[in-house]
Amino acid sequence: MSQEPLVRWDWIARNWANGGPTAISALLENHIVMAFLPVLFGLVVALPLGLACVRWRWLYQPTAAVMNVTYSLPSLVLFSIFLSVTGLTRSTVVIPLTFFALAVLVPAVVDGLASVPDPVRQSAVAMGFRPVRRLLRVELPVAVPVVLAGLRVATVSSISLVSVGALIGQGGLGNLFIDGWQRQFYTPIVVGIALIVLLAVLADGLLVLAQRLLTPWSRARRAA
């Protein structure tokens, strides 16, 4: 065991694309899908929910409370709850992770809309915008930097949390950790960690790039 190298490159080469469901490339693909879907669903739900919380102030406190309690639950608990409903499928991982994404994204949407300066909102009203157009053309675009910041946190944490799903056999790259531990064989663990970190850095970088392109007007404001 002391002679065992940290990384066995030949193992990686053999298992990168062996055609089976445990190939590293297949796990990677799975991981990307399972990490990305909760963020997408989260965003789709968080936008209307966040808007509702802004429109009806009383809604925000209970919503935030539910979100925070959910967020505080260990992911494993949520997985086991959904295991009885959705079985050993991707959904058992994707649904709980959607709740985690929501817990980050709903406050991001609410804070984003709150970040619209009052004079901006008032001048939109005074220019004669009707409510829906004001929301779509002024308030949401101005909220984009804050929402994107939340989206970065949600994406990175989703990428890292997917691996917990390995405990029910749906963990994407997380399956490599189980494999490694069971066999006291480090290479899969190192590969898993490296790919997850790489994925997170890449996804975050893409979102930063998107932010630059979408909000050229906010760059210097943030620096100032």
Next chain:
Amino acid sequence: MITFEGVTKRYPDGTVAVDDLDLEVPTGAITVFVGPSGCGKTTSLRMINRMIDATSGRITLHGRDVREIDPPTLRRGIGYVIQQAGLFPHRKIVDNVATVPYLLGWSKKKARTRAMELLELVGLDPGLAGRYPFQLSGGQQQRVGVARALAADPPVLLMDEPFSAVDPIVRASLQDELLRLQSELRKTIVFVTHDIDEAVKLGDTVAVLRVGGRLAQMAGPATLLTEPADDFVREFLGRDRGIRRLSFISAKEVRLRPAPSDLATDEAGRPLGWRTGDELAAYGTFDPESDSLRAALDAALLSANGVAVAVDEDGRVRGVAGRDAIDELLAEYAPPPAPSPAPSPPPSQGSGPAEEAPA
């Protein structure tokens, strides 16, 4: 014309922001609502374009009750300039200015062409059109705010403390710019400020409001300075009312006499100083065509011998005016006698000509 008829704004918690306000805002002139915070001036302004609805009473615009008009439609026909400009941070300057034309369904090309004209009108470099608001100074942003309010050429302009967030020098230049624009455009402007000096400088009519939303006095600025209705208005106007009032009297009528030989001039006829022995002593100048009596008096006070030097627009000496000449005019425009102990009607020459602010 905009009229307030018994307008009251009462909030659910019982606070009365505006109490039974009756006033008329004349067409084509600047009317300033001024008063301490809590006097309901901004509330009154926002009731005109229905950003706030009155609890009771009636506001009419061109004879129509504003409550009969759909708010967004009403607002698109009224320019609005807000404190700190309130520009849309995510839109380029040209598109900020074109906001209302876009809302009115103009084509992009037509709206942008109009926006470019307006940038020029408010004295901004057209090169700024492609920038974002954060790239502009506070004063520039406020000019964009004015351009945006004027984009669809509304007959009425509401200005809510538009210049209060910029430094005094920029503020003064924005005020001068507004007066210049107004002399061209003749809009009906309602201007809200807490700064009495701004009110007196800009207003053709000044409405002083007191806390609780009651009208304390509405008058031309010169009348306001000479005849404050009560202690509240007098106190609010502050010190030096007598001197400040002179700003509203043109120096045109100051009797000039030819420049004496002890006034040294250069070959173009511009003053150099008063000869006193070998040295030249200080002198003060005013331009009777464009300056006020206040400037003339100031010029006299700045001259070593108390004689003000009148110059033309190129700075060439036209004559001089001693304190005697200035005193003559001061006497002519003396304020009416105090109403107590024996009230008497103010002499007719008192307030009439003084109402005319120098152009």
